[in-house]
Amino acid sequence: MSAVIETKSTYDVAAVRRDFPILARDVRGKRLVYLDNAATTQKPRQVIDRLVRYYSEENSNVHRGVHYLSELATLEYENARAYIRRFLNARDEKEIVFTRGTTESINLVAQTWGRANVREGDEILISAIEHHSNIVPWQMLCAEKQASLRIIPVFDNGELDLDAYERMLNPRVKLVAVGHASNALGTINPLRRIIGAAHANGSLVLVDGAQGVPHLTVDLQALDCDFYAFSGHKVYGPTGIGVLYGKQELLEAMPPWQGGGDMILSVSFEKTTYNALPYKFEAGTPNIAGAIGLAAALQYVASIGLDAIAAYEHELLVYAAARLQEIEGLRLIGTARGKAAVISFVLEGVHPHDIGTVLDQEGIAVRTGHHCAQPLMMRFNVPATGRASFGLYNTREEADALVAGLHKVIEVFR
């Protein structure tokens, strides 16, 4: 307990909130209560200013020009990659490939590693609580290769059935693709056990880290996963930028994905020689500003402290979950022991979409719907849920506002 109390006294959420200009705005005449962080996070001034500085002072194309600005932009772009490597404790900068986001990262692996390595009769394992972006690319691959996609089952509390998972492992399993934390339920998956068992079976592991990096410390060398994908915009960075991490020897062996500039060493009409890592996978002018902005976002997160953020968010999660459960007729969907600050809920007699509209009138932003996880909704036998997802700037008062808003919902529909 002492650690929690210490965190409370040292975590200055008011100061954090001042870094996010949008949090000062009103929505529908009410102060914005932004609880849709699992969809996208707001951006701190440090990120916004960095983007402005890039476009005001440094903008140029990378890896091409001999002129001053091109060298500067290249330096900043590669500095961003170097910082992201350190932040994630990857072995080498070559292992950090910039993409548009988690979805593109996963598709890249499915289309290159997958097409080269998955054959008829092979199996790919995903879990019952995956986001569509970690389902559909594998369905497409399996359909093309006549491989089968098998689903790790989930218990009623939102935790994966790991014994069942371990029984599913067999020599045909080429890849296990699981989320670090569930966007719909918050469940944090026990990656060490999942990865250890997969490797013992000779299977690779891809981790969808879209909800991992924003809430958890990610040490890629300790984790030992083979691929890790995440998006910048869910961790206080810009949209349109993300990362695919892959172990160097895997990335080296993979065929390139998109063809174009920057991913080649030399081109003739007879033969093209591909560039080295990571450029082999970065065809075309990359999202330079996005990469630089993402590094600024991770620097911002690091300046507050990953452990401090995790402790603060956990405390907020426990508080909000307890307050929500006081509401009659409210049921939490997903009560795993290890959870990121995501709360899915249903309210008896009121559809989540109506909840969302009423809360919106109170300036409260939550997500309602299937959270791009329709199979998961079916598993829990709900058409949709309301979801409040917290970030490093949310407060207990905002959790209270959500509770008050839900009482208003009940008032309207009583």
Added chain:
Amino acid sequence: MSDLRELYQQVILDHNKNPRNFHAMPDASRTVDGYNPLCGDHYTIFLRLDGETIREVSFTGSGCAISKASASVMSSTVKGKSKEEAGQLFDTFHRLVTGDASGLSAAELGRLAAFSGVSEFPARVKCATLAWHTLRSALEGTEEKVSTE
């Protein structure tokens, strides 16, 4: 709250709680599914036609208050109407919920008037029109899943 009361008028709350014609119809002449993937609203509309006339309408499924009340009101409104009249009612309804109600009289609107608040909530127009889109495709005889996305 005033906008909310405007959206969730008593008629809507009532039809949401006690939807009319809310049952399957085993001997339906047309059955069509309607689906709004954004919110997961999902209804099946059943029709019994007698030539050009809609004899019976019923529906099953689940979704938000707006979509369910709309399906309920639609089912009682078009019952006994001709296909053409039902199509005109959809046009009227569509104009109402998209904020183009000028020139629509109270008599024309009837019970549909309860949905006037929807036009202030553009995100909810799809909820309000799902059942109507489904009805239209049922009337046109396109036995496919209708989606409002």
